Amino acid sequence: MSECLFCRIISGEIAGNVVYRDEQLTAFRDINPQAPTHVLIVPNEHLTSTAEMGQQQVPLMGRIVQVAAELARQEGLQAGGYRLVVNTGPDAGQSVGHFHLHLLGGRRMGWPPG
Numbered sequence: 001m002s003e004c005l006f007c008r009i010i011s012g013e014i015a016g017n018v019v020y021r022d023e024q025l026t027a028f029r030d031i032n033p034q035a036p037t038h039v040l041i042v043p044n045e046h047l048t049s050t051a052e053m054g055q056q057q058v059p060l061m062g063r064i065v066q067v068a069a070e071l072a073r074q075e076g077l078q079a080g081g082y083r084l085v086v087n088t089g090p091d092a093g094q095s096v097g098h099f100h101l102h103l104l105g106g107r108r109m110g111w112p113p114g
């Protein structure tokens, strides 16, 4: 049994509101949404953060962004736009140690982020 929360959602051991799944990645709705649309896109294979990334993950990252853009279209976010966020480590507020891309949209957002 995995210790990692997102690995357990990916395997189906813990229920997640999954909106997309393929052999490489899974997307599910954030349990604590910060915008009307808040989806997390994660690699199925455990990867802690961008700090662990190397050449091998380059195609996977492209695929994750492509799926995020497709989900944004499905969620009707094309016209208003959306934000893709990756938090790495404590200063950025990463709270789950499994790489995830946040797709946020459906409201006007401020900049810079807090």
Ligand code: DGP
Pocket: 005, 016, 017, 028, 029, 030, 031, 032, 040, 086, 087, 093, 094, 095, 096, 097
């Ligand atoms: P971050 O702070 O970047 O590590 O974002 C982690 C996100 O994970 C945070 O927005 C809340 C979300 N989250 C935490 N636990 C769960 C869970 O059990 N299920 C789902 N769907 N999301 C979770």
